[in-house]
Amino acid sequence: MVEARIPHSLQEALILMSQATYTIVNGATDLLVQKRSWSGTIPKFSQPPLYIRGLKELDYICERSGMLEIGATTSLETILHHPKTPKILQHIILTMASPAIRHQATLSGNIQNASPAGDSLVGLYLLDASIVLHNRHHERVISIQDFIVDVRKTMREADELITKVVLPIDKFSQCAYTKVGPRKTDAIAKVAFGGLIDIENDRIRDIRIAFGAVYKTVLRSRKIEESLMGKDRSAVPEMKHVLLEGYASLIQPIDDQRSNRWYRKTTALNLLEAFLDSISR
Amino acid sequence: MKFQPDIGTPIPRVDAKEKISGAAAYINDIDMPGMLYAKTLRSKMAHGKIIKRHYPTLPEGYAIIDYRHIPGTNIVKAIYEDWQIFPVDEVRYIGEPILLVVGENKDVIIDILEAIEITYEEMEPQFEWIDSVIHYHYEKKHGSRPFADANRIIEHTYETGYQEQAYIEPQGMIGYLDQDKMTLIGSIQCPYYVKNAVLMALGWENERVRVIQAHVGGAFGGKEEYPSLIACQLAMAVIQVNKPVKLIFEREEDIIASTKRHPAQIAMKAAIDSEGHIMALKVHVGIDAGAVIGLSGVVLSRAMIAATGAYTIENLDVTGDVYRTHSVPTGAFRGFGAPQMMFAIEMFMEHIARNLGKEPLAYRMAYVAKQYDLTATSGTFRDPILMQKMIEEAMKRSRYEEKALQYQNLHRYQGIGMSFFLHGCGFTGSGEATTIKAKVRLRREASGVVHILIAAVDMGQGVRTAMRKLVAHMLEVPIDQVIYDLPDTDCVPDSGPTVASRTMMIVGGLVARAAQRLGMEPQIAVEIEETYHQPSEIQWDEARMQGDAYPAYSWGVNVVEVAVDPVTGEVSVVGAWSVYDVGKAIDTLMVRGQADGGLAQGIAYGYLEVMRHHQGKIQQRNLTDYIIPTAADMPPMETYLFDNPYAYGPYGAKGVGELTLVGGAPAIAKAIEMAIKRQITKIPVTPEMIMELMTHGED
Ligand SMILES: Cc1cc2nc3c(=O)[nH]c(=O)nc-3n(C[C@H](O)[C@H](O)[C@H](O)COP(=O)(O)OP(=O)(O)OC[C@H]3O[C@@H](n4cnc5c(N)ncnc54)[C@H](O)[C@@H]3O)c2cc1C
Secondary structure, eight states: OOOOBOOSSHHHHHHHHHHSOOEEESSOTTHHHHTOOSTTSOOOOSSOEEEOTTOGGGOOEEEETTEEEEETTOBHHHHHHOTTSOHHHHHHHHTSSOHHHHHHOBHHHHHHHTOTTOHHHHHHHHTTOEEEEEOSSOEEEEEHHHHEEETTEESOOTTOEEEEEEEEOOOOSEEEEEEEOSSSSSOOOSEEEEEEEEEETTEEEEEEEEEESSSSSOBOOHHHHHTTTTOBGGGHHHHHHHHHHHHHHHOOOOOOSSOOHHHHHHHHHHHHHHHHHHHHO | OOOOOOTTSOOOOTTHHHHHHTOSOBGGGOOOTTOEEEEEEEOOSSSEEEEEEEOOOOOTTOEEEOGGGOSSOSSOOSSBOOOOSSOSSEEOSTTOEEEEEEESOHHHHHHHHHHOEEEEEEOOOOOSTTOEEEEEEEEETTTTGGGGGOSEEEEEEEEEOOOOOOOSSOOEEEEEEETTEEEEEESOSOHHHHHHHHHHHHTOOGGGEEEEEOBOOOOTTTTTSHHHHHHHHHHHHHHHHOSOEEEEOOHHHHHHHSOBOOOEEEEEEEEEOTTSOEEEEEEEEEEEEETOOBTHHHHHHHHHHTTTTTBOOSEEEEEEEEEEOSSOOBOOOTTTTHHHHHHHHHHHHHHHHHHTTOOHHHHHHTTBOOTTOBOTTBOBOOSOOOHHHHHHHHHHHHTHHHHHHHHHHSOSSEEEEEEEEEEEESSSTTHIIIIIOOEEEEEEOTTSOEEEEOOOOOSSSOHHHHHHHHHHHHHTOOGGGEEOOOOBTTTSOOOOOSOTTOIIIIIHHHHHHHHHHHHHOSSSSEEEEEEOOOOTTOOEETTTTEEOSOSEEEEEEEEEEEEEOTTTOOEEEEEEEEEEEOSSOSSHHHHHHHHHHHHHHHHHHHHTOOOOEETTEESOOSTTTSOOOOGGGSOOEEEEEEOOOOTTSGGGOOOOTTHHHHTHHHHHHHHHHHHHTOOOOBSSOOHHHHHHHHHHOOO
16 A cells, blocks of 8 residues: 655655655656546555655755755745846746746756756756755765766665755856747747856856757767867857767757657757857857 | 617626636536446557457446447447447547446546457558548539640649647536436537437437537537547446446547547649639649548538639639548548638649749739639629728738838748638538528517527637627617526527537527517517528539538638747747628627637647647647647737628628638748748648758748
């Protein structure tokens, strides 16, 4: 018999998780869709559900030691409106779902769901976010890039809860984000592109480029980014061809009911090109 | 006479409060004592022979209902009678209902469904359009003979895809026995279609079947013929278990199994003389019926009759075929063949002009139909046609000329497109007089309260408000003195189905005549009946498709402005303007409601709504993948109405519901053509297609 639990504290949640394997239910905006069943019947969970969305101690967003910390049960809408939320993440959240869903959905849910089309992930990869996990005895911190290992696969152990996400405070002079969805709102990305750049005196101090929905996880190449570091912005046009080719060889989109491989790839590269053009301009 | 505002002056909807507050009972809100649930087992195969059925032993109180429980005919009564209630030994499409499992507990029902094993022998499915079941042909004047003398022949083929009605409320119904009367309450458009289908399936006499409409959460044609299938199945179940049974579709089930708009391929050929005039058109319309023909023949004929759209062309040769394939059946959908045809003819006229190096707008204008012109089927446009003025108005409001000039010459990925169109109101030809024979009644009680007794269904379009307003206005009584309950076949006569843009013009016309007689009746408590009579000048030869296909036409002009993102191929709709002649609006705000919704659905058909099947399996199976527009996708819409009263419509009203959909797709497709400077022959024009055209296409 599956027994649902509603813990009243993080401590209680972690103790429960040390005793049995639960399905963590946060905002449930992914889970209830995935577990949908004939209306009027109870969704079938193979493991008992553990409802954490009510845990107040994880519902926060604040600056601490020069970093932005976002608790696991904080809603996307709360994150959207916080003054310290990095621009890129604001842009992204605005393209996610609809306001009603955003009040319910969480960032930790989007991360653990680990969909190739999970929108926040593009921002988290660009910002080098860290994921903080707790079990009853330990805490560990993993970079988002290491945390997500494959389509719907993460490093989380069964007894671990994502407790917070840690981001650097925004320092980028320019940010670009485009989500290409089948309509203007409430839609799943066919392609997503994000770019961050920090320029001082025409010199590129930092540049980061990421693609969503064209690979099993978010695609980001530090090697290609490094080739641009320290360059003068005027050098970008002559590097463009090589950069485009570099990403073209990495992008591996799929054909599905929402779009096709050729379009996804072409559009991803077009978006990159537009971003590169905006640097030299 | 009291002062009365013009009939068109908007009033609040009579059911607004009930619906907004949640008080209105939709079918899934209704529960009955002892009620059981039913769920359908569906074919997973596009074409197969059923070799063996293994049914598990059923717990007490559970039942499996299949073809063996049909007391009458195993056919759903529709126009072409090939729709089986349950298959006997062959399945013909994925999603075809094979049986129902009925019982009290939904989880147990699921367990039973999972324990049922159907063994098939796979048969070759047919997805090519080769099995023509219905073929039609008609000609106008010299038919295709002028092609022999043509200076030039221009031809293009146009393709349109599926469209899903995407009503908010999925299909659903409850059946029960009231003494020995089979009673069905449902989310339906046509109470009498359901009743007649159940009568035939059961083989019972007329008095023993009763159909009642629940509040309907949208239909768009999807609840025209399809609910008859569910009703027949449910009736079998009710007889078997002798308890009320509820059958409600889940969204995905509804999408994979219920009817959608027919995909079409329309080949157009024009004979052009030495001055660039069109001498004749040759048109072939092919539509995909899926595995069941049903009313596809009527969809085909309505498309063919609309072959020249809002234009007059002297000579015509029009053929068409309904193809049967092993895919989901297609059926009724707002527009009924016209959206496919309007897209083809509107694009073709544009493309002829461009191929000839002529200015498209001026070229098209020269062919716009005028009063007393012969229609495509050699009937006569008897009533005034205001298109010239309407087009001018649309151009002025949208600043069409200025924008078109600018967008044509600049490569700024902006475009503006304009479509001209018409829509025939009511059933085709003599259908109203020979098949439907609409009957309406008004009953006045001693208290002065008047009951409107008709079978027309309010599915959100506002017909309950409009009819009550009409009668109240004519009798000069307050609207709350006029009652119009949800139709119940035991209480109302058969005024026909709620389809074909006929409800206000035809049914409302009869109601208005009855109201007029009632107004003159000295006795207070009295009942008045009116029956439809075809205006004598309307003549139609069904077999040859010649004569007046419709008693009247509504007309329209849509202008749509877009911006295309050259980086992603995404389209933004930035403006939409419409001008309509619907005779006379019984409520201008309700007409605007139809106009906004219809145009959104029409535009989306043109650029957004993608549905395809792969080997018979629908790929976009829920509203995450089947994309309909949100408010953010649609621009503010401006709508202008021209009065042009029709003699037999109430206060001059003609059809509204379908007209507002049919011009959207060509208008946006033309706008996108202008923006990307590529020729478009296929809808929906997706970003994928735009990117492909921009990369590889020709001007
Ligand atoms: C209508 C609609 C529109 C949507 N639009 C978008 C969109 O535009 N972009 C997008 O990316 N997504 C979209 N989604 C998906 C979803 O809303 C997001 O992924 C959301 O961020 C999930 O958060 P949640 O709290 O609801 O997750 P839940 O559904 O509660 O959980 C998701 C997964 O994460 C696990 N999990 C949740 N919290 C934790 C935790 N603290 N520790 C460990 N595991 C945890 C759960 O066990 C589950 O496996 C949409 C969903 C809907 C219903």
